Amino acid sequence: MPNSVTVQELVDKVRLKVLQGEDYLQRKITTSDISRPALEFAGYFKHYPAVRIQLLGITETSFAKDLTHEQREEYMTKMCMPQTPCFVISTNLPIPKELKKAAEDAKIPILGTHLTSSQILSNMTSYLLERLAPRKSLHGVLVDISGVGVLITGDSGVGKSETALELVRRGHRLIADDRVEVYARDEQTLVGTAPQILKHLMEIRGIGIIDVSTLYGTGAIMPSDQISLIVHLETWTPDVQFDRLGDRGDTQTIQGVIVPKVSVPVKTGRNLAIIIESAAMNYRAETMGYDATETFDRNLNQLIKQNSERDSKNNKGSAN
Numbered sequence: 001m002p003n004s005v006t007v008q009e010l011v012d013k014v015r016l017k018v019l020q021g022e023d024y025l026q027r028k029i030t031t032s033d034i035s036r037p038a039l040e041f042a043g044y045f046k047h048y049p050a051v052r053i054q055l056l057g058i059t060e061t062s063f064a065k066d067l068t069h070e071q072r073e074e075y076m077t078k079m080c081m082p083q084t085p086c087f088v089i090s091t092n093l094p095i096p097k098e099l100k101k102a103a104e105d106a107k108i109p110i111l112g113t114h115l116t117s118s119q120i121l122s123n124m125t126s127y128l129l130e131r132l133a134p135r136k137s138l139h140g141v142l143v144d145i146s147g148v149g150v151l152i153t154g155d156s157g158v159g160k161s162e163t164a165l166e167l168v169r170r171g172h173r174l175i176a177d178d179r180v181e182v183y184a185r186d187e188q189t190l191v192g193t194a195p196q197i198l199k200h201l202m203e204i205r206g207i208g209i210i211d212v213s214t215l216y217g218t219g220a221i222m223p224s225d226q227i228s229l230i231v232h233l234e235t236w237t238p239d240v241q242f243d244r245l246g247d248r249g250d251t252q253t254i255q256g257v258i259v260p261k262v263s264v265p266v267k268t269g270r271n272l273a274i275i276i277e278s279a280a281m282n283y284r285a286e287t288m289g290y291d292a293t294e295t296f297d298r299n300l301n302q303l304i305k306q307n308s309e310r311d312s313k314n315n316k317g318s319a320n
């Protein structure tokens with residue numbers, strides 16, 4: 001898990017322009033929080049978040065214009081702290097001359113963009129959240145099945161990789177095999193990706209390491225995917241009761257995100273790839289408002305009602 005990104009990486013990924021300080025782009029960014037200095041231009045620095053990117057837009061620069069030259073010089077010099085990674089100026093605004101000098105003296109780069117403050121704030125926050133979010137490594141296989149990210153878990157040797165390979169052969173896409181790095185993009189979204197050393201690779205017992213992108217093409221892989229469903233493979237034993245109706249609503253919490261979970265018994269003769277594919281399609285149907293279990297319950301209740309009415313009529317006929 002990276003605990004920082006460089007200003008150069010931010011420039012490349014968010015498509016910013018380097019207005020000043022090309023030699024200082026290796027400065028580290030350690031937080032996804034971004035500051036829009038307002039109180040600072042009023043002279044209040046008690047809680048100045050110096051470690052954040054400092055974003056200046058129309059509001060901030062307009063307020064600064066109403067200050068005296070001496071005030072702008074003082075405040076912008078105070079803003080250029082040793083831990084400040086960079087300044088970003090939105091909407092193609094010019095660099096205030098006091099900031100230009102203070103940033104050069106402190107060796108802090110100044111970046112620019114044609115986007116508005118709200119737009120570039122969203123872009124930078126999204127990128128930094130993804131890069132700096134805490135990662136957790138899980139044992140499993142992540143496959144995208146028709147747009148549904150399915151994390152396949154289970155004990156070693158239960159058949160996770162072989163099942164994932166069959167899913168790839170059926171046209172689905174592999175994200176990660178054996179180890180999956182997961183992080184929470186937000187409170188409801190869990191994302192999985194492969195460790196750099198394992199990208200595109202799978203280990204198949206009896207064969208060894210295979211490169212999925214080489215054997216099946218680049219359409220058979222994805223760099224990352226949202227984890228929408230967990231399928232846990234368990235070796236079948238007669239003393240374990242498995243859910244037959246799918247109405248238990250099992251879940252698993254990972255990185256604070258609750259993910260639906262189903263357990264599938266592994267038994268000789270079962271086609272796990274088709275079962276997991278069906279589980280993914282069933283999950284998609286449920287997210288679109290269709291629940292097969294509710295349909296079954298409704299049909300069952302209707303049948304019970306019809307039988308009860310028929311028995312009641314028969315009993316009345318017998319009594320007469």
